[in-house]
Amino acid sequence: MKTSSVWIASIALVVSFGINALLIGRSLQRFRNEDRSVSVKGFSEREVKSDLAVWIIQTRMADNDLMEGSRAVEAAKNKVIDFLLQNQIKQDEIIVEGVGVLDKKAQQYDNFQQGSAFRYLITQKLQIRSSNVDLIQKVSRMTGELLQVGVFLSSSDYGNPLQFYFTKLNDIKPEMITEATQNARKAAEQFAVENNSKLGQLKKANQGLFTIVDRTASLSGGEGGYASGTNDLYKKVRVVISAEYSID
Numbered sequence: 379m380k381t382s383s384v385w386i387a388s389i390a391l392v393v394s395f396g397i398n399a400l401l402i403g404r405s406l407q408r409f410r411n412e413d414r415s416v417s418v419k420g421f422s423e424r425e426v427k428s429d430l431a432v433w434i435i436q437t438r439m440a441d442n443d444l445m446e447g448s449r450a451v452e453a454a455k456n457k458v459i460d461f462l463l464q465n466q467i468k469q470d471e472i473i474v475e476g477v478g479v480l481d482k483k484a485q486q487y488d489n490f491q492q493g494s495a496f497r498y499l500i501t502q503k504l505q506i507r508s509s510n511v512d513l514i515q516k517v518s519r520m521t522g523e524l525l526q527v528g529v530f531l532s533s534s535d536y537g538n539p540l541q542f543y544f545t546k547l548n549d550i551k552p553e554m555i556t557e558a559t560q561n562a563r564k565a566a567e568q569f570a571v572e573n574n575s576k577l578g579q580l581k582k583a584n585q586g587l588f589t590i591v592d593r594t595a596s597l598s599g600g601e602g603g604y605a606s607g608t609n610d611l612y613k614k615v616r617v618v619i620s621a622e623y624s625i626d
Contacts, residue, residue, distance in 0.1 A: 414625040415581060416569050420562025422554040423616045425593060428542035431514035434520075435507040435539065438532040440496035444479070447500045451477060454529045455502050461524055465517045467506060475503040500531070511542060511611060541608035544590055550615065555585060558619040566623040578624030586618040 437454040441447030455474065462472055480499040508514050518540045521531055533539075562583075570577040592610035607613065 382438050390511070398506045400447040414575075415578075416566050416625055417620065417622045418562050418565040418569065419618055419620050420558045420560065420565060421616060421618045422561065423614060424554060426544050426550070426613050426615055427548075428511050428544050428611050429509055429611060430543040430545050431506070431508050431511040431540065432543065433508075433518055433540045434515055435504045435506070436532050437502045437529060437606060437608075440498065441500070441502045442497045444498050444500075447498050448477070451500045451502045454556070455504065457527055457529050458504060458524065461527075462506065462517070465520065466513060467508065467517060468508075471506055473505040473507065475505060477502050514540070515611060538609050542611050542613075543608060544613045547588060547590070547615065550589070551617075552615050554615070558585075558617050559583070559621070562619050562621040563623070566621065570623075570625055573625070576590075576626040578626045581622045581624055583619060584623040586620065589616045590614070 411614065432487065435458055437451060439447045439450045439454070441450065459472060459474075460526055463469065476589065478501040480501075481497060482499065483497050506514060524531060562582075564576075567577050590613050593605035593612040593614055595607050595614070
């Protein structure tokens with residue numbers, strides 16, 4: 379009886395080991411299959427034309443008499459507006475900003491001496507915002523005509539006074555995302571072929587931010603998001619998709 383019990387226990391132990399080995403083997407096989415994957419990137423790039431121009435025109439007068447200086451700035455502003463209108467820029471595209479006045483005598487750390495410098499520095503800014511980017515670019519190159527009528531344009535405090543923007547990104551987003559996704563899959567398929575494997579299902583994907591830069595700027599920065607670049611009329615738009623596929 380005792381011998382029979384030992385045999386039964388031994389057989390049960392062997393069966394148990396066999397079942398455990400089978401389960402472990404299947405688990406390892408499943409782990410290896412699920413772990414086989416490839417990560418790839420696909421990108422899409424477009425060259426686009428800006429659809430918005432923003433031009434800052436700034437006149438500046440220096441005078442010891444505030445009223446005289448203000449009248450001179452007002453006259454210069456009117457001449458600038460006439461120049462713009464005569465060159466087919468619309469009235470509603472011209473924004474007259476406030477007049478800025480700097481009183482040097484009132485500056486705490488300015489060693490102002492009457493007679494050696496003008497006391498008041500008066501600035502008038504106009505902003506032109508237009509979708510007619512070609513016209514704005516053309517007229518911006520004609521400002522020498524303002525000098526001929528006695529209007530001096532001072533340099534902008536914000537870098538380049540003429541800036542171009544592309545605002546219609548949403549119009550091209552879907553097509554670019556599709557193209558970038560397709561390029562990522564092609565890269566994954568090529569990897570699978572070269573490794574005698576079969577491409578499986580998409581496991582996960584991540585869309586990078588869209589990047590907009592001037593056409594002549596480098597895009598080596600990749601996926602950094604919206605980039606500053608407003609000097610060129612033409613832009614480059616780029617998006618990168620990161621994808622992971624299983625390999626069968």
